[in-house]
Amino acid sequence: MLKNYLIIAWRIALQRKLFTLINLLCISLTLLVLLVLTALLENTFQPTGVEGKSPRMLQILTMLSYNDERGNSRHSPLGYKVITDYIKPLPSAELVAAVSLPESTTVYQAERTTDLLMRRADAAYWQILDFEVLSGRVPSAEDVATGRFVLVLNQSTAKQLFGQQPAVGQKLNVGGQQFEVIGVVADVLQLNSFADMWAPVSTYPSSDYQHQMWGNFTALILTRDAANFTAIKQELATAIVDFQFDDPAMWSDVRIWADTKLDIFARMLLQNERQADSGAATLLMIISALMLLFMLLPALNLVNLNTGRMLERSTEIGVRKAFGASRQQLIWQFLVENLLLCTVGGLLGLVLAAAALEVIESSGVIPYLQVNINFTVFALGMLISIIFGLLSGIIPAWRTAKLDPVHALKGARR
Amino acid sequence: MIKLSAISKNYHTDKVQTRALDNINLQVDAGEFVSIMGPSGCGKSTLLNIIGLLDRPASGQIEINGQLLGNYSDSQVAKLRNQTFGFIFQSFHLINELRVIDNVELPLLYRKMPATERRAKAKAALEKVGLTARMEHFPNQLSGGQQQRVAIARAMVGEPQILLADEPTGNLDSQMGAEVMSQLLALNQAGTTIVMVTHNEQEAKHSNRIVRVFDGQLVQ
Numbered sequence: 001m002l003k004n005y006l007i008i009a010w011r012i013a014l015q016r017k018l019f020t021l022i023n024l025l026c027i028s029l030t031l032l033v034l035l036v037l038t039a040l041l042e043n044t045f046q047p048t049g050v051e052g053k054s055p056r057m058l059q060i061l062t063m064l065s066y067n068d069e070r071g072n073s074r075h076s077p078l079g080y081k082v083i084t085d086y087i088k089p090l091p092s093a094e095l096v097a098a099v100s101l102p103e104s105t106t107v108y109q110a111e112r113t114t115d116l117l118m119r120r121a122d123a124a125y126w127q128i129l130d131f132e133v134l135s136g137r138v139p140s141a142e143d144v145a146t147g148r149f150v151l152v153l154n155q156s157t158a159k160q161l162f163g164q165q166p167a168v169g170q171k172l173n174v175g176g177q178q179f180e181v182i183g184v185v186a187d188v189l190q191l192n193s194f195a196d197m198w199a200p201v202s203t204y205p206s207s208d209y210q211h212q213m214w215g216n217f218t219a220l221i222l223t224r225d226a227a228n229f230t231a232i233k234q235e236l237a238t239a240i241v242d243f244q245f246d247d248p249a250m251w252s253d254v255r256i257w258a259d260t261k262l263d264i265f266a267r268m269l270l271q272n273e274r275q276a277d278s279g280a281a282t283l284l285m286i287i288s289a290l291m292l293l294f295m296l297l298p299a300l301n302l303v304n305l306n307t308g309r310m311l312e313r314s315t316e317i318g319v320r321k322a323f324g325a326s327r328q329q330l331i332w333q334f335l336v337e338n339l340l341l342c343t344v345g346g347l348l349g350l351v352l353a354a355a356a357l358e359v360i361e362s363s364g365v366i367p368y369l370q371v372n373i374n375f376t377v378f379a380l381g382m383l384i385s386i387i388f389g390l391l392s393g394i395i396p397a398w399r400t401a402k403l404d405p406v407h408a409l410k411g412a413r414r
Numbered sequence: 415m416i417k418l419s420a421i422s423k424n425y426h427t428d429k430v431q432t433r434a435l436d437n438i439n440l441q442v443d444a445g446e447f448v449s450i451m452g453p454s455g456c457g458k459s460t461l462l463n464i465i466g467l468l469d470r471p472a473s474g475q476i477e478i479n480g481q482l483l484g485n486y487s488d489s490q491v492a493k494l495r496n497q498t499f500g501f502i503f504q505s506f507h508l509i510n511e512l513r514v515i516d517n518v519e520l521p522l523l524y525r526k527m528p529a530t531e532r533r534a535k536a537k538a539a540l541e542k543v544g545l546t547a548r549m550e551h552f553p554n555q556l557s558g559g560q561q562q563r564v565a566i567a568r569a570m571v572g573e574p575q576i577l578l579a580d581e582p583t584g585n586l587d588s589q590m591g592a593e594v595m596s597q598l599l600a601l602n603q604a605g606t607t608i609v610m611v612t613h614n615e616q617e618a619k620h621s622n623r624i625v626r627v628f629d630g631q632l633v634q
Contacts, residue, residue, distance in 0.1 A: 319509060324572075
């Protein structure tokens with residue numbers, strides 16, 4: 001019987017090409033958007049590769065300094081001194097890295113100048129992040145401690161600056177400073193590792209950065225495992241109780257939160273800068289609700305389409321009933337037809353999503369993006385499209401299967 | 415074989431109630447060929463639909479093979495339709511998306527029967543109506559007469575005890591109508607009970623008995 005249902009479903013799908021096409025597009029485009037979105041979200045919140053240690057990493061992107069009585073408020077990246085004085089000493093931290101946000105810098109070569117993004121980092125940065133070194137090496141603790149003018153480029157930048165020539169060993173004038181390229185790493189687009197080139201923090205033209213409370217730095221805190229997150233957060237809260245501002249008359253309080261990647265985005269989007277709870281749970285709920293809503297619209301559309309389609313087939317329903325089909329058998333028949341369409345639509349969605357991600361990656365719209373389809377999300381998407389099939393099929397199937405045969409044969413629509 | 419007792423049926427349209435059948439008592443014995451005749455709208459098709467369990471009466475009792483159909487469930491009625499009745503409709507009602515052979519096989523789908531047996535029976539039924547060569551065609555590739563012969567093959571493939579035909583020649587020219595009638599007669603001679611609704615006196619004369627309906631009532 002199932003084989004027969006499938007054959008009929010297939011023939012009906014081929015006979016009613018427009019309906020089949022609309023149905024397939026509806027499902028596959030919904031899945032396409034969901035898969036691409038989740039791939040991008042996963043790349044952001046749970047990256048693999050360079051930032052693969054993210055599950056046991058907290059980070060501090062900004063600090064909020066304020067004095068409510070005087071109406072002063074400043075929200076900015078960290079100064080290097082905050083990291084050395086308050087974050088590096090946290091007892092539960094295994095490693096703490098300080099790295100600047102990408103700064104626009106000009107590279108001077110014989111006949112041209114190139115504007116690139118550069119980060120300056122301490123030695124711990126290279127230990128916490130797992131860059132894929134393609135040639136040469138990354139800066140050592142000694143390079144940082146002695147302030148050597150060494151530079152690491154990513155693959156695209158190396159190619160841009162030196163073409164087919166090996167980049168390692170080349171000299172480069174960056175913003176008026178002479179650097180030697182010591183390594184080339186793979187391109188990457190992740191929160192803390194995105195840049196065109198990297199140099200030791202000690203190569204800043206001036207050592208002023210070491211004494212600044214506000215600057216252009218973020219801190220990466222590596223712990224033994226995620227269980228230490230609470231301890232670190234508590235230690236940080238204790239450490240900043242006696243936070244010493246340069247100008248205590250202007251500033252009285254500070255808020256610094258050690259967050260996971262999801263927390264960072266939640267805090268930023270929901271503007272929870274003054275409270276410990278970043279609102280990540282709320283953000284996840286909002287994302288889930290939006291995704292469900294996004295799926296609900298095509299589902300409702302499909303219910304409508306299917307009802308119309310099945311009622312168009314009321315004579316067939318009447319004939320089947322006259323020759324012995326029970327209500328249950330008709331419901332099954334229509335569900336199998338729907339499930340077949342939804343499954344094909346789901347698989348088509350997977351292929352389209354893979355192609356779309358490939359196009360996004362290669363187009364360079366988002367530089368250095370490397371994303372893959374998440375098969376858990378795909379499995380979930382397929383499950384959801386099967387639920388789509390059931391939901392969008394069962395209501396119309398139930399309505400049409402309960403038609404009296406005599407009314408169905410007359411093509412009645414009730 | 416079929417016994418209707420005090421069958422009534424009303425139709426409701428907005429605020430108007432129409433009495434389609436009024437206190438019908440009818441018995442059809444095994445092997446009979448009964449024609450139901452009457453003017454348009456008199457209730458003859460409604461009567462045929464009630465006999466074939468395609469419609470439910472407002473009141474009265476139906477007995478099939480000595481079994482009184484009281485509160486039969488949907489699946490029980492479906493099973494009874496499948497095993498007892500075969501239907502031939504005026505406008506054929508073939509499923510255009512299915513090939514001729516699949517249309518003929520349809521009643522057997524709702525029986526527990528292996529696919530090979532179903533296919534063999536459907537082929538045999540098509541052979542009887544002389545359409546073996548057309549079994550891979552789709553209905554809209556056939557003439558009206560051929561479509562009705564496919565419908566006859568579909569109606570008889572499950573070897574039903576009772577064949578119900580609602581104006582089977584109504585949409586056919588006289589020559590095709592004659593072909594269809596000769597096939598119905600052959601089936602009746604082979605033992606199938608036939609109840610046929612018709613407007614055609616000549617065709618009705620082929621049957622054993624003519625039942626006339628007027629304004630929802632039987633007139634003898």
